[in-house]
Amino acid sequence: MKIKDITNALEELAPLSYAEDFDNVGLLVGQFDTEVTGVLVTLDTLEAVVEEAIDKKCNLILSFHPIIFSGLKKLNGKNYVERVVIKAVQHNIAIYAIHTALDNSFSGVNAKICDVLGLKNRSILIPQNETLKQLTIDVPNEAKERVSKALIAVGASNIENRDARLVITFEKHLEKNMTNTLIALHPSEQIHYEITALSKSQERVGMGMIGEFKEAMPEKEFLTFVKTSMQTDCIRHSKKIGKSIKKVAVLGGSGSFAIEKAKNAGADAFVSSDFKYHEFYKAENQLLILDIGHYESEQFTKNLLVDYLTKKFTNFAVILSDTHTNPIYYL
Numbered sequence: 535m536k537i538k539d540i541t542n543a544l545e546e547l548a549p550l551s552y553a554e555d556f557d558n559v560g561l562l563v564g565q566f567d568t569e570v571t572g573v574l575v576t577l578d579t580l581e582a583v584v585e586e587a588i589d590k591k592c593n594l595i596l597s598f599h600p601i602i603f604s605g606l607k608k609l610n611g612k613n614y615v616e617r618v619v620i621k622a623v624q625h626n627i628a629i630y631a632i633h634t635a636l637d638n639s640f641s642g643v644n645a646k647i648c649d650v651l652g653l654k655n656r657s658i659l660i661p662q663n664e665t666l667k668q669l670t671i672d673v674p675n676e677a678k679e680r681v682s683k684a685l686i687a688v689g690a691s692n693i694e695n696r697d698a699r700l701v702i703t704f705e706k707h708l709e710k711n712m713t714n715t716l717i718a719l720h721p722s723e724q725i726h727y728e729i730t731a732l733s734k735s736q737e738r739v740g741m742g743m744i745g746e747f748k749e750a751m752p753e754k755e756f757l758t759f760v761k762t763s764m765q766t767d768c769i770r771h772s773k774k775i776g777k778s779i780k781k782v783a784v785l786g787g788s789g790s791f792a793i794e795k796a797k798n799a800g801a802d803a804f805v806s807s808d809f810k811y812h813e814f815y816k817a818e819n820q821l822l823i824l825d826i827g828h829y830e831s832e833q834f835t836k837n838l839l840v841d842y843l844t845k846k847f848t849n850f851a852v853i854l855s856d857t858h859t860n861p862i863y864y865l
């Protein structure tokens with residue numbers, strides 16, 4: 535089993551094209567054709583995590599956060615990022631980061647928080663825009679049926695037959711499937727097509743999630759419940775709103791940008807992290823904001839990844855890292 539097989543499986547869960555533009559996801563260190571000896575799953579790739587991977591004979595680290603984020607110009611070990619990369623390369627350890635690709639997945643970070651909290655009837659809080667693309671191509675009538683069938687088989691979501699053309703709609707991460715299939719099947723040697731992004735948003739891809747409890751929970755009980763189930767030592771929250779909590783928005787990691795969205799979606803509470811002082815005012819007595827800690831909000835993502843890969847692969851170990859990587863401590 536090669537690294538490529540693992541990254542292909544991860545792309546089924548969280549296509550890299552779902553990731554935000556500012557992000558740096560995918561195989562950051564290593565080569566796709568390396569044989570996998572084991573996978574170590576972590577939120578952050580620290581030097582201690584690379585050492586753990588060496589000890590546990592895992593040559594692939596699956597990290598939530600990317601250790602290389604804004605680029606490296608020199609590699610001489612002057613900071614922890616460079617030391618991690620040097621150590622990984624020296625010991626033939628590959629590093630794959632999944633980050634916002636998994637944040638935006640319907641079965642990703644926020645689905646896991648919903649699982650832990652027991653929230654049902656889920657939908658995406660901020661659906662991603664331009665995840666759908668449309669390809670227009672001239673196809674001779676006699677080839678249309680054959681080409682359409684092949685495109686549906688590789689994931690086209692809609693095909694319209696317009697005069698001499700086919701207009702194919704697909705999710706953007708499937709673009710290669712579409713173009714490769716067309717190149718293979720189209721009767722002409724040279725093909726010309728046009729691809730445009732559709733501004734329509736995709737309801738199953740995006741940041742944050744909103745769901746609801748089967749039965750509303752008194753506010754105080756809700757706070758304690760979140761503290762216990764999300765295993766956090768500290769919750770900072772806005773002023774209580776004096777009503778019970780049924781509809782809850784969640785967003786793993788830094789979520790202050792989504793307060794208005796949570797309000798507009800009718801959430802009674804918003805569970806996320808990294809809120810600044812003034813941002814708590816934005817609750818405006820309309821919802822309860824909970825800052826449960828960045829690490830704490832994402833920690834169960836590790837279990838999600840271990841469970842996912844363990845179900846898919848049985849011929850090597852997928853191990854949950856036991857290195858402590860949360861940089862924040864509470865008194």
Ligand SMILES: [Zn+2]
Pocket residue numbers: 599786787788828832
């Ligand atoms: Zn994060």
